[in-house]
Amino acid sequence: MPVSDGPAVTRSTLRQQIADALRDEILAGRLSPGQEFTVKEIAEGYGVSATPVREALVDLSAQGLLDSAQHRGFRVHEYSFADYRAMIEARSLVADGIFRGLADDPSRAPRTAVDLAGVRRRGEEASRAAGAGDLNVLIGYDLRFWRELSALFGNPYLSDFFHRLRVQSWMCAVPHLRAAGDLRGRLWAGHCELVDALVNRDPDAAHALIASYNNDSLSLIEALTGR
Incomplete structure (x- = not known):
């Protein structure tokens, strides 16, 4: 589980808040390059449904921060x-x-x-x-x-x-x-x-x-x- 105790997230802008929170986790070094996790793990960590989490992860993938790991969820992108x-x-x-x-x-x-x-x-x-x-x-x-x-x-x-x-x-x-x-x-x-x-x-x-x-x-x- 990459995030042990996610911050409180309201449902008004859930997709963006989750994306911002995960980006901060990456920049803080708490999610390491190559680390894998699933939509379910993130959803459980933040106490939210899977849909906004999946949307947030797709957004972060489009920004080059995450990679889709086929059949395993997502992983933090590794840059050279x-x-x-x-x-x-x-x-x-x-x-x-x-x-x-x-x-x-x-x-x-x-x-x-x-x-x-x-x-x-x-x-x-x-x-x-x-x-x-x-x-x-x-x-x-x-x-x-x-x-x-x-x-x-x-x-x-x-x-x-x-x-x-x-x-x-x-x-x-x-x-x-x-x-x-x-x-x-x-x-x-x-x-x-x-x-x-x-x-x-x-x-x-x-x-x-x-x-x-x-x-x-x-x-x-x-x-x-x-x-």
Whole structure:
């Protein structure tokens, strides 16, 4: 049974709540790459019927987080280092496009310090968690930071795609990061500098920060996997 005591789930948005809860279990490392489970096990763990669980698992499979294991249910997808490198490249291209678009087109979104106060708060929390090596807090705030920042571009399809990439890249990194022990000072914490680059309409500064972030992420996972 992958989830011993599932959180209380109401029936209003059951499918999405179950999908979100299982995604959090994966990112927290409580569901490991390759781990298998059935619809029945998840339904019993959350005390709900099988239908919304099956729908949630199908949704997570479509997002690349789970694989359907024929006659056995589902398993947590196992990503390779090559997958991680490709994700880093993809998210770099998307982030660069977002920042250049926001800098070049004033009509897309407001970008004053006041308008970006919420994004900055997420960035501050993410930076603090990174400095403390608190992976659980960092992942939550980092995903919210990038989701809200990418939403400024005004293209929900791009924002959703970028969010999925970031979830997948965290999923790749989590097993290695959790096995590393003390992460203080080893995790990227430049979120607020990115907000400053956006306020200043400086895509070159944003590009340099994103490149640094991605290089640091790759180097860290390479070191942790002995590559």
